[in-house]
Amino acid sequence: MANSCRNEESIRNVDTTEIQGLDIPLVTFMEKKLENLHPLSSDCCIYRVPKKLHKINEAAYAPLRVSIGPFHHGKEGLEAMEEHKWRYLHNFLQHTQKGLAEFVKFIKEKEEKVRQCYAETIDFGSDEFVKIILVDAAFIIEVLLKYRFSNMIDKNDRIFRKPWMITDINRDLRLIENQLPFFILEDLFKKANITTSLSQNDNLSIIELTRNYYKTSIGLEAKIERSNCTEVEHFIDFLRICLNPSKPRSEPQRQKMVSIHLRCATELDEAGVKFFVGSSKNLFDIRFKNGILEIPQLRVTDVTESLLRNILAFEQCHYGTSYISDYVALMNGLINTRKDVELLVGRKVIGNWLGNSEDVSTLFSKLGKEIMLDKDTFYFSRLQDQLDDYCNSNWHKWKANLKHNYFKTPWAIISIIAGFSLLVLTAIQTVCSIISAT
Known part of the structure; x- marks a missing residue:
């Protein structure tokens, strides 16, 4: 321990004039490099794509x-x-x-x-x-x-x-x-x-x-x-x-989100959520109330991917807030397969100008890769909480199960009504028989 202290003391006492006087090409090169460094500017706003x-x-x-x-x-x-x-x-x-x-x-x-x-x-x-x-x-x-x-x-x-x-x-x-x-x-x-x-x-x-x-x-x-x-x-x-959204992000219902997990459109549909196209021109004006999810229409054309990719790249390079990233994450969550696309196209939430549902699904799958999200500032955190609460409700699960398994077609509905009517008539007949017997 004592030797170590003496070594450190000897290093501190080295005659620095000897080092400064040395003509070392590497030192000279590095000093010039340091002198020629350009100061970083707050005006920086045009980037290479990561x-x-x-x-x-x-x-x-x-x-x-x-x-x-x-x-x-x-x-x-x-x-x-x-x-x-x-x-x-x-x-x-x-x-x-x-x-x-x-x-x-x-x-x-x-x-x-x-x-x-x-x-x-x-x-x-x-x-x-x-x-x-x-x-x-x-x-x-x-x-x-x-x-x-x-x-x-x-x-x-x-x-x-x-x-x-x-x-x-x-x-x-x-x-x-x-x-x-x-x-x-x-x-x-x-x-x-x-x-x-x-x-x-x-x-x-x-x-x-x-x-x-x-x-x-x-x-x-x-x-x-x-x-x-x-x-x-x-x-x-x-x-x-x-x-960007016309309104600031609402605080989530819960103090902090555990993770960003968005259910796909078909899963929400099976849970009883109804999709309607919103009248707003702002893509972020998405509302959920009484089982109705209202989403402004997104037209997907052959320029959509390039446009969103470049805005995403700029946002990730330049801004602390990630609104467009959050929107893309939401749409990527809603769209997992072509069935999700077909459902949203049928509800006019998506205007598919690409023609092929699989192409739209692939587009959002690729857009969702390598984008950074923050669960504590995720713009749609309140929406996620609302949808989770709705889908986790046993009452809504029962209604959705009844709708999907027993009311899929008009014939199924007629059969249910006929069966129920027959049950009621049988019960009435039974009651009448009991009364007449007494």
Whole structure:
């Protein structure tokens, strides 16, 4: 023990000047590395998709036609759209009274702030980075304007005059890795001060153009108008805000949930729960009362998976609250097999635009993989408690058993009534015989 103390004391008394004076290449390299570390910014909001999510469906996160921002710039297969983006930059400049040099200078001044929005260090030099941001931002602004005002679309436009092209671009603008910070779109639009026949639209803004753009293009019911977008990070964040619940999470009936366990639709149906489609446009407005589960309709189309996957990925990377994850978990719990899908489609809770019930079941099964849930903040915890209490009631079990086993068809009901009537008549006959005998 004494020797150990003396060794520690000798280590502390080493002449540090000897270590500092050593010319060790590794130390020099590491010191420079430490000096060049970029400070972490609170502005970070654009991420690469986590590998655990990416491996489930890589295609859901990859752009088909157009790269936006630095992550996919120059990617093979997207080169053809670059010329169209430059054409849209030319259109953008024609709609303003300012020159290209002024906009380059404008983006240059905001370069550092834009870089800080990306979760990874961007290797592009200053000039290349500024070029990417300006061309892509002008392209997006022109897409929003043309989508709102069809008279701005040139007769030879190769994007809006080709339905398959604009459909792919709509999809690509909803990818987490294919985003520009929303503030740069706002600032550039204000700077441009678009002067065309639209000048009578004094309230025209990027946020209004964005609302208009996503009113019909996302394929999910959402109250776009209600969203408070003063702090929107980018398009994916805008969509998440629009889809988020209109009401805060209710506290669960019990103090703390043991686990998240959601019964499938057929199990609930067998327990006597009745499904009705809700009238609300918000997917989270799900209510259960007196045995009736009211759920707003979800339209499942060929863009649903990609859209939800990218919102989920952003939510898991950026937010502490996991509303969309909770919703996907709920739907994944309700849908285990094609029979669950067929039941919900029959009740109009799901609008199946994929055609195949098995495809819908598989979609939610895959969406439910690798998402993080917190049982203490699960949005539907109260709903789970209500459904559990209802299904565990012996009275409801007895009614459901009677319905499913004895009242499945009209003939079964007629047989039950006939049998009951015969029993009553027999009892009456017996009573009458006893009375007459006395």
